[in-house]
Amino acid sequence: xxxxxxxxxxxxxxxxxxxxxxxxxxxxxxxxxxxxxxxxxxxxxxxxxxxxxxxxxxxxxxxxxxxxxxxxxxxxxxxxxxxxxxxxxxxxxxxxxxxxxxxxxxxxxxxxxxxxxxxxxxxxxxxxxxxxxxxxxxxxxxxxxxxxxxxxxxxxxxxxxxxxxxxxxxxxxxxxxxxxxxxxxxxxxxxxxxxxxxx
Amino acid sequence: xxxxxxxxxxxxxxxxxxxxxxxxxxxxxxxxxxxxxxxxxxxxxxxxxxxxxxxxxxxxxxxxxxxxxxxxxxxxxxxxxxxxxxxxxxxxxxxxxxxxxxxxxxxxxxxxxxxxxxxxxxxxxxxxxxxxxxxxxxxxxxxxxxxxxxxxxxxxxxxxxxxxxxxxxxxxxxxxxxxxxxxxxxxxxxxxxxxxxxxxxxxxxxxxxxxxxxxxxxxxxxxxxxxxxxxxxxxxxxxxxxxxxxxxxxxxxxxxxxxxxxxxxxxxxxxxxxxxxxxxxxxxxxxxxxxxxxxxxxxxxxxxxxxxxxxxxxxxxxxxxxxxxxxxxx
Numbered sequence: 001x002x003x004x005x006x007x008x009x010x011x012x013x014x015x016x017x018x019x020x021x022x023x024x025x026x027x028x029x030x031x032x033x034x035x036x037x038x039x040x041x042x043x044x045x046x047x048x049x050x051x052x053x054x055x056x057x058x059x060x061x062x063x064x065x066x067x068x069x070x071x072x073x074x075x076x077x078x079x080x081x082x083x084x085x086x087x088x089x090x091x092x093x094x095x096x097x098x099x100x101x102x103x104x105x106x107x108x109x110x111x112x113x114x115x116x117x118x119x120x121x122x123x124x125x126x127x128x129x130x131x132x133x134x135x136x137x138x139x140x141x142x143x144x145x146x147x148x149x150x151x152x153x154x155x156x157x158x159x160x161x162x163x164x165x166x167x168x169x170x171x172x173x174x175x176x177x178x179x180x181x182x183x184x185x186x187x188x189x190x191x192x193x194x195x196x197x198x199x
Numbered sequence: 200x201x202x203x204x205x206x207x208x209x210x211x212x213x214x215x216x217x218x219x220x221x222x223x224x225x226x227x228x229x230x231x232x233x234x235x236x237x238x239x240x241x242x243x244x245x246x247x248x249x250x251x252x253x254x255x256x257x258x259x260x261x262x263x264x265x266x267x268x269x270x271x272x273x274x275x276x277x278x279x280x281x282x283x284x285x286x287x288x289x290x291x292x293x294x295x296x297x298x299x300x301x302x303x304x305x306x307x308x309x310x311x312x313x314x315x316x317x318x319x320x321x322x323x324x325x326x327x328x329x330x331x332x333x334x335x336x337x338x339x340x341x342x343x344x345x346x347x348x349x350x351x352x353x354x355x356x357x358x359x360x361x362x363x364x365x366x367x368x369x370x371x372x373x374x375x376x377x378x379x380x381x382x383x384x385x386x387x388x389x390x391x392x393x394x395x396x397x398x399x400x401x402x403x404x405x406x407x408x409x410x411x412x413x414x415x416x417x418x419x420x421x422x423x424x425x426x427x428x429x430x431x432x433x434x435x436x437x438x439x440x441x442x443x444x445x446x447x448x449x450x451x452x453x454x455x456x457x458x459x460x461x462x463x464x465x466x467x468x469x470x471x472x473x474x475x476x477x478x479x480x481x482x483x484x485x486x487x488x489x490x491x492x493x494x495x496x497x498x499x500x501x502x503x504x505x506x507x508x509x510x511x512x513x514x515x516x517x518x519x520x521x522x523x524x525x526x527x528x529x
Contacts, residue, residue, distance in 0.1 A: 133422040137252035156310025
């Protein structure tokens with residue numbers, strides 16, 4: 001199993017090949033639809049994404065403070081109860097620009113992405129990792145700490161940018177920096193089989 | 200009996216404890232995929248995740264989904280009180296971390312942190328006829344009890360669940376909860392036949408072409424391996440509801456109509472031959488089940504409606520008998 005530790009260097013990312021299993025450790029930032037739109041439209045990012053990982057994920061979090069009626073506050077502690085990848089293709093309109101402008105090296109999600117992201121991965125030295133979709137209890141175990149949260153009030157808990165410290169998060173390289181996408185290969189091969197079935 | 204307590208427990212079980220048929224299907228699939236493949240790796244991780252979520256009472260998947268309650272109640276039931284209990288149970292389950300803050304005000308974009316709003320959670324009420332016969336919606340009253348492959352569905356009598364008598368069946372309340380995530384809901388779709396681009400006419404062959412095309416279009420985006428709930432016929436709105444209801448059926452059952460049961464088996468087999476695999480990374484497990492129901496249609500319309508469910512088949516049911524005793528239905 002290949003280990004990938006934050007900060008992720010271009011060299012470490014460029015040697016990865018589609019289909020390889022990896023374990024990610026260190027800082028990972030979550031971001032979903034709201035964050036991607038914000039960043040792609042020129043918004044500032046309060047977290048450091050350069051040589052970092054962007055995880056398409058909206059976690060289930062509970063405040064460490066036992067009183068749930070207390071107003072939410074970006075400084076109180078949080079615990080992640082469940083966290084798995086969300087469908088990445090929704091971020092396709094924004095992803096390439098975010099990779100280019102913010103220097104993201106690792107994107108973690110599920111289901112794969114499109115042509116623009118594949119091209120951006122090759123051009124700027126980034127990989128797309130497939131986490132296990134829906135394996136939220138398992139992935140939550142790999143999250144050791146919530147370091148910080150941004151946009152909590154504006155975007156809500158699910159869409160917020162959570163800075164998480166992870167240890168040994170399992171994933172498979174879906175799109176590598178040489179321009180290979182497993183998803184494209186599966187889609188094309190399954191299209192041939194579909195045509196054969198439908199005659 | 201306190202309905203809010205009971206429904207909160209129903210949510211806890213649904214969100215964290217995958218039904219046995221779905222878990223068994225995933226474990227069988229993990230054994231079929233070649234040992235060092237990505238598909239096997241993913242399926243084994245799912246099996247580990249299922250055990251962990253059950254042990255910890257934490258969500259199986261962080262997208263705790265749209266909560267849809269399907270009620271079957273006797274005449275004279277106070278459905279307003281039951282719906283309020285469902286809303287209170289959802290708010291409590293959210294505070295307990297069993298549900299994600301998963302509700303967005305569409306106009307303001309703000310999170311509705313309680314997960315309770317107008318029409319949220321969704322409640323569908325069906326009144327049972329006084330003779331104890333259900334209105335043919337929930338699995339137990341659809342005449343589709345769990346059965347072994349090859350068994351003739353029509354030869355199997357309709358089960359009355361855990362009821363002691365027809366009178367008890369008539370007086371009891373049954374409720375099923377489905378938690379369906381957004382990633383899979385985004386993959387649900389509706390076809391109107393004939394569809395020239397698919398070469399799909401107004402017959403079961405046309406339906407087959409739609410279903411295989413839907414599986415191909417979905418690839419791994421809906422967290423394959425998934426389940427297809429399908430309605431043939433009806434209008435557009437009813438089609439989606441009937442299709443969604445099919446997702447309450449056991450993976451091990453078959454449609455009572457032989458031609459639909461045959462189509463279910465065929466589409467399952469052919470979809471798994473497409474090679475899409477778990478999460479769309481290749482493999483022989485693309486679907487866990489296909490569940491088809493037919494409804495009448497207008498002469499002018501022929502809809503094929505597909506409700507796509509991810510591997511996390513979060514569905515649980517319970518029944519409260521007339522004497523107040525509670526029975527879990529799966």
